[in-house]
Amino acid sequence: MILVSALTIAVLFGVGSYLLLQRDLIRVVVGIILVSNAANLFLISAGLSRGQAPIYPLEEGVEVSDPLVQAMTLTAIVIAFGISALLMSLVYRVYTSHLSLNLEDISEAEVREEESIESREVAED
Amino acid sequence: MKTSVMTRVVARVLLVPALVVALAILIKGYADTGDGFNAGVIAALGMLLQYVAFGYEEAERMMPVRLVAVIAFGGLLLSLAVALLPLFWGLAIFTHVPGPGEEVIHLGTVELITPVVFDIGVFMLVFGFAVGAIDLLARAIHRRET
């Protein structure tokens, strides 16, 4: 079980990191979501123990799995949920202002903008 | 984009069960698996299905989307109130009433304790937020297509 979750985390993290390095903004967002889910899984694995669900009434003498990591992971999932919505809307805003989701186009726009600022300042000097 | 009749029928039929399941998860949360967040997500999924099947105009007609922000922030306020009100009785924040081990008022099998109110707030927040976000993105897609 520990090996399985370690492998899953590794695969999720790897795929997420790979996507993060892509030029498409949507892929970057998906990469972030995958990486944060890898972290959630890691959090679950931090208290990996076999046992009954920790809900009353409990049977006598039976081991109970750790509820705290699950509560933490639930909180982390909620946060990741909010963040992915925020990132999506940011990507949409970037798209409407640049009409592109390709990082190269966007950084080109940035370079153009910076050059215009600098030339204005040189003209002022 | 037009969806097939099948999709639309299924979407419409699934809305009420989604809301009922959400409600069940919400109020059973303290005696069984579930809580406000899960309930909110399930209810929002029901709404998402409507957006996918009918497009945002029809979906907005079914639900007062303008109120979504009020629902979300109202829920947040409700939760905050439950968290902070015990202070006025000199108790720590987030104190349960009735406390652990004390006698609980039952309504059927539902236990009436203040955390349930807190979770209703969470439910409203999550549902409102999710539907608001879905609506925002759906409008964006609609605007791009036209």
Place this chain on the structure above:
Amino acid sequence: MIVFTLGLTWTLAVLLSLLDGRKHPVGGIALGGLAAGFAGLLVLGWEVFTNGPVTMVAGGWPPGVGITLRADALGVTFAVLSVGVILIALAYEAVSGIESRTFPALAMFMAAGLTGLFLTGDAFNFYVFFEIAMIAAYALTGYGERARQLRAAFIFAVVNLLGSVLFLIGVGALYHLTGTLDMRMIAERVAAAQPNAALLTAVAIFVAFSLKLGLFPFHYWLPAVYTGVRPSVAAMLSGALANIGSYGLLRFGGELLPQELEMGATALFVLGTTSIIYGALQAVSRRTMTEVLAYSAIGQVGYILIALGIGGPVGFAAAVVYAIINSLNKLLLFLAAGLRGWMVGAAFAVGAFSVAGVPPAAGFLGKLVLFQASLAVESVALVALIFIGGALSFVYSFQIYQRVFWKPQARAYKISPSTARLLVAGVAGLLLFAGAWPEPLLALGQRAAAAVLLGGAP
């Protein structure tokens, strides 16, 4: 008292989200509320400094079961500092006219997140508040909603999310190692944990906070963001939000993982030194004011890292004092960068001198405590580094001052509202005052450092 500011800012943030922040009264409510919250923190600070740490366990659970809120000298100092910075930046924005619906609410959420973060005694709770503050910051970075701000917001969000993920992994690992989330219990139990695992955890947490601070190898996001955003938002990010990094390093490094911090001292020196030199050289070579300030921010956090590497009561006290002064410097400089008119030049000069470490501005004090700390460890190299760094920061501070405020104005600038200028002058006055009467600040630093070393005792 401990929940007063937290509850107030939270409730107000929620209420303000429903209102239109562009209207004048809304800005007024936000300012008044935040000022009340700030006053509450001051009262709490007084309590902590006279009677020792204040603790409260949520839900009335026994300690170790419920989530603990704990205010000690270190936390209260940073909370007062950060909320004060946000208050001034919000006042600045309110005076010059808020342009977005959500600005007051977001500033309030950030204040709530930061207050909670500095006053919590629970590692996971720290993460939650940290995310609240960060999410507000992501949204604030997009304030202005022009292409430039949006790009800045995207970069900022993606890079810092990676930092948050690393921190979350660090918290998970700490829980796995010690079986508790209460910071004090972690500090007690971590010594018994497996050393390699603890070191790995410490590295993850260090990288996460370095990303927030913008230290040298993790700085790449910072210039793009700080130059892209509005002056008031830049002031909030570098004056309030970056405090998370210094506080986190002090709390998690100094208090929770002291052995690992000691082990990594050499790495801290190396990173701090490269940060200082790199930031200063880049700042000297830049032309636009915000770019110079952004690179200067990278250099300045290097000093905090060095102080942390020195460690012990002297080093931690130096780190606290330097962090306080640095955040006030950045607040002043970024705000003054957005203004034109009488008094602004003078205020900017005070800020620039302060960054350079010239008396009587408070920055001199920051350099002085660092100097003393490096004398305490008898390191010639550190003394020389502080001198070189100071000289370089003098060069770039003077360069931008000359370029912006001395050259004959080619274009007619709109003179900024006098209240905004007064605000900036007030911050400059505070820096001069702190420089002229340094005893309270030094005492504060010592108390905070003692809190780190004794694991939360006063």
